[in-house]
Amino acid sequence: MSTVGDEKLRISDLHAFYGESHILHGIDMTVMQGELVTLLGRNGAGRSTTLRSIMNMVGKRTGSININGRETIDMPAHKIAHLGMGFCPEERAIFSSLNVEENLMLPPAVRSDGMSVEEIYEMFPNLYERRMSQGTRLSGGEQQMLALARILRTGANILLLDEITEGLAPVIVKTLGEVLLKLKERGLTILLVEQNFRFAAPIADRHYVMEHGHIVEEVHAHELEAKAEMLNTYLGV
Amino acid sequence: MATFLGINLFGLFGQLLVGLINGSFYALLSLGLAIIFGLLKIINFAQGAMYMLGAFFAWMALHYMGINYWAALIVVPLAVGFIGVMMERYLLRPIANEDHLYSLLLTFGIALILQGAFTHMFGSSGMSYAIPEELKGGNRLPFMYLPNYRAWIIVASLIVCAGTWYMIEKTKLGAYLRAGTENPSMMQAFGINVPLIVTLTFGFGVGLAGFAGVMAAPVYSVSPDMGSNMLIVVFAIVVIGGMGSIGGAILTGLGMGVVEGLTKYFYPEASTTVIFAVMVIVLLTKPAGLFGKEA
């Protein structure tokens, strides 16, 4: 069991389209149980599209996406979360017609061992203080925490996180880094899209580098120093 | 005759009552329209036809099957709602990704077909539906005579409107609906079957019109054009209230009924146009409507 069971996400030859635009050109990647893997790349490389494809939120997708051993390429979008998937989109998608607590409670549980509301408020005290505020009245950092918190409550054990540090103050970025490490300790599997390489480098096990809808490099954490030069050229950091 | 500052109180309260009755129907119909618009982003031109269906189904249920008013009040909205479910699933959904103009025209076509079919079957003169035994008679109040059935219309509509408002604004199911209105694809990503919610919502919105139709059968003539006549006014009310708000649809519906009633008393010549006049003023001063959010 354990050999195959360890593989939480396996993508092969994934192509994705928005209408006529062909965005992903044959992506191959794997994420193992408990791993934290990042998707790096310049703006427009197709990282968000990769996450959205996994959630079946693009126009059309072909190839194979295997989640927890189940082929999902033909699965309707609303069934994918129930495989234990939690998605935190780039635009955060906090609902303005709901207050903070309603936002938090909105996604239905997809597995039984999600974090309790108490645990979540302990992890994100700001959310507790502002639980009756309208969702979109929160600061950017608080909205990001809410977007993360609401998928932790569902029990999702594979998290797709898109640029969670974007535009946030350094202290909040630091807090988010600590939260990710805690989630990793709990055994969650995380696929993280990041622009902020300094944030991603110390916490990730592995990195994929994307360019123009292709995966052009795979870098293990221990190879970072050796491949720093190459990463610099790809990411322009 | 009771007068106060030259106002005939019997006449005034009488028209106020008529206004509240009409307002109750406006509220039920515009509420259904607002719910449907929220999630599907289409204006359901068949809403009036569904109201007409409700009244006819009540009449047919009574005369062909012996189903009385009280049973019809439950069964008919379900039947009309079921028609809505079928309509959304098999007619609207296939064109959901096209320009909304297509769905709008489709609902308009359905309205015309239904109205034509019922005119063919029943003629256009209209039929009467007796007030249920339990609600016959009325009470003499200080300034007016209040028929029981009319009181019942107001109370029942208010209960249904308030219940719907509560369900949408205060419950988990309502949170799904509000969130689905705002960002359907994110709701799908959370694992919620949005297409199913859309279908059921359409069915519910249309079922409200069916309910209004049953309520209306004993007070208005059951006729094929009852829906289209009503719908023109309800559209104006929806424009006045603004599409965004559930509570706004209810309040504007009731309010405009009252405005219409008062106009009938103070300046009868304007009573059929007052709502449209209000609409023009609102459009000029607050284009998103009284309760609408500015885009």
Ligand SMILES: Nc1ncnc2c1ncn2[C@@H]1O[C@H](COP(=O)(O)OP(=O)(O)OP(=O)(O)O)[C@@H](O)[C@H]1O
């Ligand atoms: N809805 C859409 N319709 C058409 N094209 C899109 C759409 N969304 C993204 N694209 C295009 O797809 C390409 C990849 O976009 P994507 O959002 O995946 O980039 P990214 O790597 O996440 O970069 P960033 O988030 O920094 O912009 C871009 O060229 C973008 O213009």
Ligand SMILES: [Mg+2]
């Ligand atoms: Mg992106």
